[in-house]
Amino acid sequence: MLKSLRIWKFLGVILLRNVYVISLIGITTPHHLLAQTTTENYAAVSEDQIINNDSESQNTSVYFNRGIDKYNQRDFPGALSDFTKAIELRQDFIEAYYNRGILRIDLGNYQGGIADFYNVINLDYSRTEAYYNRGNIRSISGSWEIIQGQLPILLK
Known part of the structure; x- marks a missing residue:
């Protein structure tokens, strides 16, 4: 019983901008869903179409969608490259930061994942x-003090 109490010690309900979120900080698997884009016009395309396209926002969407395709095909280095390129083209691309953070978790680059989730939160x-994924990364790495220190911030 004591062991199960310790496991659920960091289970908390967080009120954030009138949205209730159950934060299972202490579970060692992060949330593995990639963000999807609302545009369907730029699904998987070839490299020459990206280079010949004039619009920067279209290029960003192409790289983003191609990164999702590569992630789903388990081509993690290719997906990382495409998400990074989308971020280089548009520094406020929240979904690209989020997806790259998830990908970095899969690759074991926890500090990179935390940095990407910080960028999502800042934007x-x-x-x-x-917040959920950043907390899970910290629970995997055993940073309990940091997690406890951030809960009051989230509750505001």
Whole structure:
């Protein structure tokens, strides 16, 4: 019983901008869903179409969608490259930061994942999934003090 109490010690309900989120900080598997884009026009395309396209926002969407395709095909280095390129083209691309953070978790680059989730939070502090994943990364790495210190901030 004591062991199960310790496991659920960090289970908490967080109220964030009138959205209740159950934060299972202490579970060692992060939330593994990639963000999807609302545009369907730029699904998987070839490299020459990206280079010949004039619009920067279209290029960003192409790289982002191609990164999702590569992730789903388990081509993690290719997906990382495409998400990074989308971020280089548009520094405020929240979904690209989020997806790259998930990908970095899969690759074991926890500090890189935390950095990407910080960027998501800095761009839109209401993105609760970024807090959730950042907390899970910290629980995997055993940073309990940091997690406990951030709970009061999230409850405000």
